[in-house]
Amino acid sequence: MQTTVRSASKEVTIAPDRPIVIIGERINPTGKKRLAASLAEGDMSRVRTLAEQQVANGAHILDVNVGAASVDEVALLPMAVKAVQEVTDVPLCIDSPNAAALKAALDVYEGKPLINSVNGEEASLKRVLPLVKEYGAAIIGLTMDDSGIPATAEERVAVATKIVERAEALGIPREDILIDCLVLAVSADQTAAKTTLEAIQGVRDQLGVNMTLGASNVSFGLPDRENVNAVFLAMAVATGVNAPIVNPTHACKTIMAADLLLGRDEFAMNYVTYCRRIARAQKG
Amino acid sequence: MQTTVRSASKEVTIAPDRPIVIIGERINPTGKKRLAASLAEGDMSRVRTLAEQQVANGAHILDVNVGAASVDEVALLPMAVKAVQEVTDVPLCIDSPNAAALKAALDVYEGKPLINSVNGEEASLKRVLPLVKEYGAAIIGLTMDDSGIPATAEERVAVATKIVERAEALGIPREDILIDCLVLAVSADQTAAKTTLEAIQGVRDQLGVNMTLGASNVSFGLPDRENVNAVFLAMAVATGVNAPIVNPTHACKTIMAADLLLGRDEFAMNYVTYCRRIARAQKG
Numbered sequence: 001m002q003t004t005v006r007s008a009s010k011e012v013t014i015a016p017d018r019p020i021v022i023i024g025e026r027i028n029p030t031g032k033k034r035l036a037a038s039l040a041e042g043d044m045s046r047v048r049t050l051a052e053q054q055v056a057n058g059a060h061i062l063d064v065n066v067g068a069a070s071v072d073e074v075a076l077l078p079m080a081v082k083a084v085q086e087v088t089d090v091p092l093c094i095d096s097p098n099a100a101a102l103k104a105a106l107d108v109y110e111g112k113p114l115i116n117s118v119n120g121e122e123a124s125l126k127r128v129l130p131l132v133k134e135y136g137a138a139i140i141g142l143t144m145d146d147s148g149i150p151a152t153a154e155e156r157v158a159v160a161t162k163i164v165e166r167a168e169a170l171g172i173p174r175e176d177i178l179i180d181c182l183v184l185a186v187s188a189d190q191t192a193a194k195t196t197l198e199a200i201q202g203v204r205d206q207l208g209v210n211m212t213l214g215a216s217n218v219s220f221g222l223p224d225r226e227n228v229n230a231v232f233l234a235m236a237v238a239t240g241v242n243a244p245i246v247n248p249t250h251a252c253k254t255i256m257a258a259d260l261l262l263g264r265d266e267f268a269m270n271y272v273t274y275c276r277r278i279a280r281a282q283k284g
Numbered sequence: 285m286q287t288t289v290r291s292a293s294k295e296v297t298i299a300p301d302r303p304i305v306i307i308g309e310r311i312n313p314t315g316k317k318r319l320a321a322s323l324a325e326g327d328m329s330r331v332r333t334l335a336e337q338q339v340a341n342g343a344h345i346l347d348v349n350v351g352a353a354s355v356d357e358v359a360l361l362p363m364a365v366k367a368v369q370e371v372t373d374v375p376l377c378i379d380s381p382n383a384a385a386l387k388a389a390l391d392v393y394e395g396k397p398l399i400n401s402v403n404g405e406e407a408s409l410k411r412v413l414p415l416v417k418e419y420g421a422a423i424i425g426l427t428m429d430d431s432g433i434p435a436t437a438e439e440r441v442a443v444a445t446k447i448v449e450r451a452e453a454l455g456i457p458r459e460d461i462l463i464d465c466l467v468l469a470v471s472a473d474q475t476a477a478k479t480t481l482e483a484i485q486g487v488r489d490q491l492g493v494n495m496t497l498g499a500s501n502v503s504f505g506l507p508d509r510e511n512v513n514a515v516f517l518a519m520a521v522a523t524g525v526n527a528p529i530v531n532p533t534h535a536c537k538t539i540m541a542a543d544l545l546l547g548r549d550e551f552a553m554n555y556v557t558y559c560r561r562i563a564r565a566q567k568g
Contacts, residue, residue, distance in 0.1 A: 085553035185554050186544055193545040197522065218545070222552060223559035224537070231541040238481065253508070257515040260470055261477040261502070268471050268506060280381035 120145030332377030
């Protein structure tokens, strides 16, 4: 199963036998005071910087999220999409729960984007899936619904199945759906990561779709978060996630090694090239 | 399935629902000039130091290997076992292909050791399994035979099955067998790690035995070996390895995070305690 997204000039394909696709998570004001402040003033300079940095550090797709309590997303999201398109040529993942903001951003996007996200709630399915169909986009489906995030892997697979069926009923092809099995902080619930890994396995076996994962939450509240994130990312991609949403600066070395170990890096060329580039960058 | 090994005063249990057991790999002269030189002189001081260091860094069991071209293993292996028993109280993994050396070491060992190793070769099975039975030891079975290391996961599972059947026929209980699915350098063969992960899955599903893995070879010839080893270790323990043979100094932080993520560390106590200990040690 192949998911293809495009910018005006670049195509990125997500598929189980291809190298992992890195979706950069950093254009998101949650917990980032400097970005939040500049967005509140309609200033896109920080968005541009984060876009350029993430692509330089290995991102293949950039998530663009401007959501904060005080901002007008309908005005800001298309501004941010345009700003990122000005400085990078990678495809974008347009991230908002607000259908009007999504529509405004889709109107200025050049290519075939990812939309982040729909979930199993009736209201979400009715609001987002028609936009996905209308704009010919690809979509991230979150395994949660009106009752929140299900406690068991089986229930999450059931929500994923519902999303896929509802999308297909509207004529959205299955290959344009990425499922995110969601992970909660393991500090609060020690079975959280295990449940997510089981759900990933279930989605892979039963639906065969490509998968993303916002993986950094897993380490919330723990010491040495980067270590926990790296170990979880290695487990998640070995289980079936092939387009994780991560901070590329931290995740890239794990992902390059994972591709090599999963047999997707002939002659270890990508890994060796990556290590040389990092060594050069560290020398100055 | 529970594998229990013992020193004179300490018991270690390997089981799928328990925290990962770390077998320290460093008492092995291969590639270690200083250890090789001291062993050649019958000097056990370096062996003692490596034993103490590894236990301080988190090893639960220590592998003891003195094999080198010029040494008399029958004399040296029991000396090394005694030296390690003098300075640590963890159970040992007695490591030699030489049956006479194994027997001499078993004679001085206090407790129930692991023996490393038997493989699927007829000569190996006949030489080693009777010793395992006679001394009531546990045994590591390597998935290789007269034709070398099989290229496919299925063939490795078949060798593991043969070892388990031959051991059981001698009255060695299945829970006293750890299987090592073996991993070759991924720099030489980019499918090497993937094949091993598939074999681990197969052994878990079909035999249900506990598993070890000498995991550090996978990164031979690559830059940033520690990164490749950590990512592979995370994948291997998520797939079913629960007593890897590793350098505890490098592997411990990956293993502590893996236990937490696999739901084996209630309230994240072990991980948090470990991080605090490392932080204190780094401060001086």
